[in-house]
Amino acid sequence: MKNLRRISQILFLALFIFLFIQTEYKGKNELGLPVRLFLDFDPLIALSSFLAAHAVRVIFLLSVITVALTAFLGRFFCGWVCPLGTLHTFIGYFRMRRLNRKRPEANYPRLRPVKYFVLVFVIVAAVFGWNTAGFLDPISLTIRSLTIGFNPVVNKMIRGALDFLYSLDIPLVSPAADSLYSAMTGTVLAFEQPVFREMILIGILFAVILGLNLLAPRFWCRYLCPLGALLGIVGTRQPLARVDVDGEKCISCRRCNMACQGDASPFPAGKWASRECLVCFNCRDVCPVGAVSIHPTTRRTGDGNVDLQRRWLLASGIGALVAVPAISIGAHRERTHPLLIRPPGAIPEREFVRRCVKCGECMKVCLTNGLQPTLTEAGLEGLWTPILVPRLGYCEYNCNLCSQVCPTGAIREITLEEKKEIRIGLALFDKNRCIPYALGRNCIVCEEHCPVPDKAITFVEEQAIDETGGPFILKKPVVDPELCIGCGICEAKCPVVDIPAIRVSSINESRSEENRLFLGL
Amino acid sequence: MLNRRTFIRILAGGAAASMLPLDNLRAFPFPGEDPCTFSVVKGSDSAAAVRKAVELIGGMNSFVSKGDIVFVKPNISWDRPPVQAATTNPAVVETVITMVLEAGAKRVIVADNTCNDARRSYTNSGIKTAAENAGADVPFMEKRKFAKTDLGGEILKMWDVYREVLEADKIINIPIAKHHGLSQVTLSMKNLMGLVGGNRSMMHQKLPESVVDLAAFFRPTLTILDAVRILTANGPQGGTLKDVRRLDTIAASTDLVRIDAFGITLFGDAFPSSDPADFRHIGLAAERGLGSADFAGAGFRKVTLES
Numbered sequence: 001m002k003n004l005r006r007i008s009q010i011l012f013l014a015l016f017i018f019l020f021i022q023t024e025y026k027g028k029n030e031l032g033l034p035v036r037l038f039l040d041f042d043p044l045i046a047l048s049s050f051l052a053a054h055a056v057r058v059i060f061l062l063s064v065i066t067v068a069l070t071a072f073l074g075r076f077f078c079g080w081v082c083p084l085g086t087l088h089t090f091i092g093y094f095r096m097r098r099l100n101r102k103r104p105e106a107n108y109p110r111l112r113p114v115k116y117f118v119l120v121f122v123i124v125a126a127v128f129g130w131n132t133a134g135f136l137d138p139i140s141l142t143i144r145s146l147t148i149g150f151n152p153v154v155n156k157m158i159r160g161a162l163d164f165l166y167s168l169d170i171p172l173v174s175p176a177a178d179s180l181y182s183a184m185t186g187t188v189l190a191f192e193q194p195v196f197r198e199m200i201l202i203g204i205l206f207a208v209i210l211g212l213n214l215l216a217p218r219f220w221c222r223y224l225c226p227l228g229a230l231l232g233i234v235g236t237r238q239p240l241a242r243v244d245v246d247g248e249k250c251i252s253c254r255r256c257n258m259a260c261q262g263d264a265s266p267f268p269a270g271k272w273a274s275r276e277c278l279v280c281f282n283c284r285d286v287c288p289v290g291a292v293s294i295h296p297t298t299r300r301t302g303d304g305n306v307d308l309q310r311r312w313l314l315a316s317g318i319g320a321l322v323a324v325p326a327i328s329i330g331a332h333r334e335r336t337h338p339l340l341i342r343p344p345g346a347i348p349e350r351e352f353v354r355r356c357v358k359c360g361e362c363m364k365v366c367l368t369n370g371l372q373p374t375l376t377e378a379g380l381e382g383l384w385t386p387i388l389v390p391r392l393g394y395c396e397y398n399c400n401l402c403s404q405v406c407p408t409g410a411i412r413e414i415t416l417e418e419k420k421e422i423r424i425g426l427a428l429f430d431k432n433r434c435i436p437y438a439l440g441r442n443c444i445v446c447e448e449h450c451p452v453p454d455k456a457i458t459f460v461e462e463q464a465i466d467e468t469g470g471p472f473i474l475k476k477p478v479v480d481p482e483l484c485i486g487c488g489i490c491e492a493k494c495p496v497v498d499i500p501a502i503r504v505s506s507i508n509e510s511r512s513e514e515n516r517l518f519l520g521l
Numbered sequence: 522m523l524n525r526r527t528f529i530r531i532l533a534g535g536a537a538a539s540m541l542p543l544d545n546l547r548a549f550p551f552p553g554e555d556p557c558t559f560s561v562v563k564g565s566d567s568a569a570a571v572r573k574a575v576e577l578i579g580g581m582n583s584f585v586s587k588g589d590i591v592f593v594k595p596n597i598s599w600d601r602p603p604v605q606a607a608t609t610n611p612a613v614v615e616t617v618i619t620m621v622l623e624a625g626a627k628r629v630i631v632a633d634n635t636c637n638d639a640r641r642s643y644t645n646s647g648i649k650t651a652a653e654n655a656g657a658d659v660p661f662m663e664k665r666k667f668a669k670t671d672l673g674g675e676i677l678k679m680w681d682v683y684r685e686v687l688e689a690d691k692i693i694n695i696p697i698a699k700h701h702g703l704s705q706v707t708l709s710m711k712n713l714m715g716l717v718g719g720n721r722s723m724m725h726q727k728l729p730e731s732v733v734d735l736a737a738f739f740r741p742t743l744t745i746l747d748a749v750r751i752l753t754a755n756g757p758q759g760g761t762l763k764d765v766r767r768l769d770t771i772a773a774s775t776d777l778v779r780i781d782a783f784g785i786t787l788f789g790d791a792f793p794s795s796d797p798a799d800f801r802h803i804g805l806a807a808e809r810g811l812g813s814a815d816f817a818g819a820g821f822r823k824v825t826l827e828s
Contacts, residue, residue, distance in 0.1 A: 025640055027640065166665060167665075181663075186640075191640060191661075367640075367641065396637065398600050398641065399638075399641070435726065441726045442703055442725065442726060442728070443725045443726055444702050444703050444725065445722040447703075448636075448702055448725075448757060449636060450758075451758060451760065452760070453760030453761035454755065459702070475702070493722055495723045495725070497720060
């Protein structure tokens, strides 16, 4: 059974990574693959979006399947499916090899309740409008960490090595490196080197979470994961797969406890904690005398579930009650941050922040790498939500991929036709830096790139004299605020590369009632 | 020791040198015939028009030798479908590649340094599929494949040039005729901007001088102008069919200055003047001896195909 479970874990991890890699433009306007499948099956995502934003989406029904199965099977999702859990399992193995001799039973039963307190915080905060699920939900956390913290580094390493071989110009080796590079680009590697502003921070956080396995195998799943806590509660009874230890046969070797993935203490008999059990079958497979069995029964085979002390639950809830108003105080609520340029299809800001689970799918799929995680622009409540940073990448006119991958509808699904009408901000010139205004030379690169068919950037012509004294027509660009959609290609392509002479800010965005500039727009 | 740089220079030099005697040969009149050096073919079957246009100026065999590596440069700059006339017509690209391979070329490479996302532009222009069908390699221009090169121009000095262009034996330039906000038109010379990298938008400050420098450096073996559809306003990107005019016209010549001089006449009254002298880059290029601004001069032939 243990091997079957391992196969399942590997297959689901492979599927997860496959979908992750496929979260990229593949030559069609529609992605075609359900790249956010794991998020769709994640009940914590559905629950938090429902509670925080009263979002009801048909796709949330998929997570009901997870819940239903969990009610019968317990935390099989953690043990058999969850990609983060599988990563922990792998790393946990290494730990077991090296450290187990020193501390064979690295269990911390007193930490078990922590994840329930985390869950209570998430739920209470969500009820009052702060969606924190995304920070700690394992699926969201993994996609975000891989996108922002991991993928860029892997890309850089492989690209760097192949580029180096290519640049050496050695016969056979360099052409081979070149072919390998071409074969990997767009398949395993990203089309272009991904660049994310908070790569180091998010990468280190992920490394720390994985590193916790050194304290105890699957430390995250056992003691911290709010989805694990939710599924634990749902699956408390798990009548189809209960661990049953025969006290008569047991020789008290404790091997089951050492092998347990979830700190569910099969030993001593009758002390099994169903909510902690990941249904990994290690205890059954490791028992030298066959005292452990896992089978369908309604009988209470263990009463080891932790007592969730009411004062701590209350403390978590109160913590959330304090935190929600606290994080809602801030400059970001007083005035929209000028750089808070949300992707097209983003719903109004308050609602957006409540729905967004910071999974990073939109940033992964963004063609130009322009969607970046916020740091301070949207306050703590909006940390790691997506904004467009035109200088890193503009919003491609004929693309709506980000709206196709959003799991919660924070970016609603929009057609391409709709997308072309949505203003995400407004470009304005800095005439002190703009070449025709400041230096009296022609340029209009912005006009050339403006994708709006009737051109949101036009120019006024003026007779001028060039440096040799000859007359010429100087074209001074101007923006039409009714046509400008704020895509930022002008800012991205402006030849004044350090501080572009035309910059997009969030003003005039269609979705906002307040962040407006003109009457009648 | 032959290092990479010298090798590339020799290759590029060789490619340029190999063009010269050919040009001289064709300028030499054959008995009883004024050899065609500039062809314009009108016909609704664009593949046939391309074939006829090239045939008139001597056939692909006089430009491409057996075993050549040929770099074909269409305009793939924008993420627009062919009907919007922002990118070279895929049928034209496909025909040119087929002809180049028929002439015995070893390999045809098609690429452009795009303005919109390269994947989208390659796909939606229809050029990737068309070129691959015809048997060309259609790589994306990756940053690592640009080599700092001395363009030796009057204002363009050291620029990133796509290595496969430098290593190719021949360059065939297939621009589309479009309006351009700054230079009024974008034709064959400006199309060469897609072969270089770096901060290309700086070139806009001295656009005529820049494109002439590019033309002088790359000296395409052959230029085939796609005027099947032309973009008459809001160029070079367009985006609306109201700015597109269908002309079903192909022009071919080894002289890209002549191509540009002819190209501006296609726009009718879209410009205040269609006198080549009013287009600075054409005048400059002619002054520098890159070609002739008199497109209708010796060897001009215009043919209309029956459909």
